[in-house]
Amino acid sequence: MATLTQNIENRVRKLPKPSNATQGLQPLFEAVSNSIYAIEDLLGANVAKGKVSIRVKSLSDSDKIEIVVADAGIGLDAKRYEAFCEIDTDFKRAKGGKGVGRLFWLDAFSSILVESVYDSPSGRLRRAFSFVLENDDQVKPSQEDEPAPGASTGTTITFRGLRTKEYADTFPKRADTFLRYFSAHFIADFLLGSGPAIIVDLDGDVTTYPNAVAELTIGAPLKTGAFELKQFGELSIIGFTCKAEASTGLDGKHQLHLLANGRTVETRKVDSLLGVTDLTRDANKDLVFHGCVSGEYLDLRVNEGRTAFNLTEKTLNEISRNCMEQVRTKLLPAQVEAYVEARKENYQSFVSRYPTFGFDDDDTQLQRVPFHATTAEDFAAGLVKYQIRREEDRQKTLQALIDTLELQNIPQDFDKAVSDAAREIQTSEQLALAQHVVRRKLALELMEKLIKRLRARKEKEDDHFLEKTLHSFICPMNVRGDDPTEVKSRAHELWIVDERLAFTRAFSSDKRLDAIMANGGSAERPDLLVWNLAYGLGVTETESVDTSEPLRTMMIVEFKRPGRRDYKEAEDQIEAQIIKYLGQLQGGQLESFDRARIRVAGDCIFYCYVVADIVGDLEQQLSNWETTANGQGRIRPLKNQYRGSIEVIQWQDLVNDAWNRNKATIHAAGLSRSKPTHIEASMVAAKKPEQVFDPAGS
Known part of the structure; x- marks a missing residue:
């Protein structure tokens, strides 16, 4: 009868090739595991008294590398030698051995020498052989059952040279890298402490396991x-x-x-x-x-x-x-309990900043996100799909109610369905409003901090950038709101100046007059020019400004550095500066971004505002102006050919007015204004009730 024969070279060629350091070290790991098994076979429960020695030379040179794995185990006696010579042996099946580890040696190394001392009925013997990659006679003995009196049992395997490019490329070339991957592979064995000592000598640098891991x-x-x-x-x-x-x-x-x-x-x-x-x-x-x-x-x-x-x-x-x-x-119950509490606090802080995600109770929401979620991004990523589903369900419910009204017979419980839908709408709108209010609160607090910093620094030139920062925070500088390509112009906070300007695009910020006027204009740069107040009162940004009618109202805003006291130069005269702008604007034409021309009526009403701290030279300059209703600002009507007024508003009044306009919604959202600093408190201590800032005079 014929017997199937093994094609060892082909079998090795088909083995999976390494693609990383762990896989590149796998043949060595197999040899070390065999040594551990050999010690277990010899010592049984006393395996911890055994030792495996690994000596590595020329680690960085794949051609010259030499690795010696030596153990004081049971050795390759007749039974174990026979199993070694049988591919796919089930000799170690009870221990999970598959009998193919030796094939990985052949795939990885150019030269493999094995020497073993073992006990036999006739005494202690020694065998030595080369293990080579050939289809026939892979085991080539040099010593066979030779007497070895006085020698200790055990096996020594010497590997030299990495045979293939795959192993040469993936085998670690640095000692620290070698030890990291070696430790990582056997760390469970080292942690459990159930195996023998393993001593790794890397060109004279010795590491002992499991001590190195036990520490x-x-x-x-x-x-x-x-x-x-x-x-x-x-x-x-x-x-x-x-x-x-x-x-x-x-x-x-x-x-x-x-x-x-x-x-x-x-x-x-x-x-x-x-x-x-x-x-x-x-x-x-x-x-x-x-x-x-x-x-x-x-x-x-x-x-x-x-x-x-x-x-x-x-x-x-x-x-x-x-x-x-x-x-x-x-x-780890105690650690997990502490983590769960901290995680819940993180989630509650997240919802306080992003209320739209608080559409269910805390425990329900936390169950919807991964257990490791602790950051705002983690929570948002986990909850957004539930948020979308909720909104989709709500819209479907509303559409179903609308469809029901088309029916001849309306269900008796229709009123309850409408009531439930209305409650869902109200909850959703409350969450959206809370999100809006949180953002506004942070914006106002940041603005107060900027004002405080500028006052404290007085007029130091190195802080000039902070003055620009304050202007840019309210409205980005050197932009036109009607420029559809200018994304940053949409990120303004003009609601601080007037609520109706929250969504306006009809403005220019720190732009030269000759850049926004159709004809004429100078290099003067009004801090803020708003030419269509109606735009802030409900016209959508997709609707064009009506150019057939001239502008009847315009707003001009100038921002002066908080805490500034020096206004000695001629150009620092507030009224003169405003009149320069009016002389060019009245009766002229603005050119919108799409080249449409917007006429400024000859009788246009100009609402001119200067935001400043009324101290130092400015206090003297405005000494004969009328005070505003709250007693803190100053106001003067425009004269002769100009209609309107110039009003000087204290910075703190501007902020306080914005707080007051948002007070009800901030309170409804469970938030509160931060306590004013002593600087701010001293400025508002004598204030009368604040007036509502109303540039259109309505």
């Missing part, structure tokens, strides 16, 4: 005991809290090691599943978690190279999720 653990191991998982049977987890260095070379901080037959097969990052950011223990901070998972389900489903499980990614994720649930509830 990184804090406190005693944490054990779940056996627990049952549906579909996965009985599993158990031994957990360790470690210093952060224990995760060096691994992806992420916290790790779950899935073991098969006591050996690590796969390590998975579980930062998002653990969630806990603070594992403080025994006064140690910045700790990481490492959990070792064992069970028969995993033992039976590992591939022949013990490099991966024969399981789908979905199944491995499910096992990891279930195991980490056990870790959270059984091993």
